[in-house]
Amino acid sequence: MNAIEVGNLVKKYPGFKLDNVSFQLPKGYIMGLVGDNGAGKSTTMKLIMNSIKRDSGIVKVLGCDNTSKSFVNVKEEIGVVLDEALFPEVLNAKQVNNIMKHTYKNWDEDRFFGYMDRFSLPLDKAFKDYSRGMKMKLSISVALSHKSKLLILDEPTSGLDPIVRDEILDILNEFTRDEENSILISSHITGDLEKICDYVAFLHKGKLVLCEEKDAILYKYGVVHATKSEFELVPKNAIVSKRETPYGIDALVFRQKTPKTVKVEKPTIEDIFVFMHKYREENYK
Amino acid sequence: MLDMFFIDVYTDNTVYIRYIQLRMKAMHISISNTSEMPIYEQIYNQIKAQIMQGILLEGEALPSIRSLAKDLRISVITTKRAYDELEKDGFIYTVLGKGCFVSKRNMDLIREAHLKEIEEYMKKIIELGSVIDLSQEEIIEMFNIMYEVEKE
Numbered sequence: 001m002n003a004i005e006v007g008n009l010v011k012k013y014p015g016f017k018l019d020n021v022s023f024q025l026p027k028g029y030i031m032g033l034v035g036d037n038g039a040g041k042s043t044t045m046k047l048i049m050n051s052i053k054r055d056s057g058i059v060k061v062l063g064c065d066n067t068s069k070s071f072v073n074v075k076e077e078i079g080v081v082l083d084e085a086l087f088p089e090v091l092n093a094k095q096v097n098n099i100m101k102h103t104y105k106n107w108d109e110d111r112f113f114g115y116m117d118r119f120s121l122p123l124d125k126a127f128k129d130y131s132r133g134m135k136m137k138l139s140i141s142v143a144l145s146h147k148s149k150l151l152i153l154d155e156p157t158s159g160l161d162p163i164v165r166d167e168i169l170d171i172l173n174e175f176t177r178d179e180e181n182s183i184l185i186s187s188h189i190t191g192d193l194e195k196i197c198d199y200v201a202f203l204h205k206g207k208l209v210l211c212e213e214k215d216a217i218l219y220k221y222g223v224v225h226a227t228k229s230e231f232e233l234v235p236k237n238a239i240v241s242k243r244e245t246p247y248g249i250d251a252l253v254f255r256q257k258t259p260k261t262v263k264v265e266k267p268t269i270e271d272i273f274v275f276m277h278k279y280r281e282e283n284y285k
Numbered sequence: 286m287l288d289m290f291f292i293d294v295y296t297d298n299t300v301y302i303r304y305i306q307l308r309m310k311a312m313h314i315s316i317s318n319t320s321e322m323p324i325y326e327q328i329y330n331q332i333k334a335q336i337m338q339g340i341l342l343e344g345e346a347l348p349s350i351r352s353l354a355k356d357l358r359i360s361v362i363t364t365k366r367a368y369d370e371l372e373k374d375g376f377i378y379t380v381l382g383k384g385c386f387v388s389k390r391n392m393d394l395i396r397e398a399h400l401k402e403i404e405e406y407m408k409k410i411i412e413l414g415s416v417i418d419l420s421q422e423e424i425i426e427m428f429n430i431m432y433e434v435e436k437e
Contacts (some may be wrong), residue, residue: 043349176351177352198362219323
């Protein structure tokens with residue numbers, strides 16, 4: 001079964017169009033949405049939650065069409081975290097717990113306080129006095145404390161220090177130890193996604209450019225750093241895009257089509273993304 | 286599950302993991318992110334080697350796909366592919382709902398596979414030898430010397 005099914009999703013704004021986006025996130029897996037600012041990551045997530053209305057297409061979450069009436073019940077099983085945590089400023093964690101107890105049918109108080117403890121979050125401190133990292137940890141704790149089966153996380157690690165980010169990735173990793181649980185996460189810190197995702201989807205200017213298994217992508221592409229004469233050994237159909245400097249050429253290539261005599265390095269998701277968009281556009285200008 | 290506990294050490298680019306089994310034999314897996322070898326192949330090779338060397342015994346449980354993936358911090362799909370390959374090649378079998386176990390070792394099959402691999406290497410030796418005009422006798426002599434040295 002799929003945790004999320006998106007088919008031919010379209011949403012138009014003045015100056016922006018989310019264009020025919022389709023993908024599936026199978027249950028039990030983590031998918032990372034990668035994209036530059038304004039690529040449509042947040043729009044996609046909001047459309048999945050039906051918090052903004054789609055123009056056309058299909059969205060099914062945990063098997064349920066998100067415009068149907070029963071979606072209200074499905075929402076109980078979805079934990080959503082936006083990049084800005086939004087709780088009333090004066091509330092402390094204990095009060096947040098009280099509110100959530102009456103919001104979610106499956107609110108698990110023990111689990112919530114367990115996370116508070118694990119993250120060493122002070123219970124009596126008002127939300128406005130929390131640091132950015134603490135705010136994010138509190139939102140994630142809330143998202144995880146109502147027996148969620150699906151987490152939708154919009155930039156949960158942006159603006160946080162490496163240790164907190166790693167801690168959050170650990171929690172997400174642990175969450176998906178249960179094969180019922182799935183995560184859709186967006187970030188422009190591609191390194192974070194590379195660490196935890198099973199699938200990666202690239203969004204660019206409202207279009208889904210690539211949606212594949214992460215390790216398959218990393219193995220399909222390679223990075224070549226070569227001098228101009230060395231680079232002549234690489235056939236044209238192997239080159240995805242390249243960047244020329246006075247000293248040589250850096251290029252993203254298809255590993256299989258590149259001759260063994262050329263040294264191909266393992267790319268990062270960031271390499272692939274930047275080469276696919278930035279330099280490709282420059283190449284075709 | 287037989288894994289009682291594990292120790293994992295993160296170095297720069299390698300995740301290292303050790304499952305200690307009940308009879309205190311450890312299953313080791315280390316994943317290098319900088320290696321040219323795909324991650325599923327790294328897992329496949331290491332588990333296969335430990336089965337062949339008798340570190341993992343017939344009938345012994347392997348860590349579940351999901352827990353191995355999460356412990357190593359790698360993709361579940363990749364881990365599943367490694368297990369699928371191991372199963373396809375007859376090294377492990379799956380019991381639905383229970384997990385993966387080490388198969389009874391079919392020595393003939395393993396021997397056959399190794400013979401094939403040795404043949405491949407020999408073919409390469411002949412190819413390389415012909416590039417520098419090495420005669421059959423010279424290759425055999427080289428091999429005999431190497432053999433002596435290695436066996437000592």
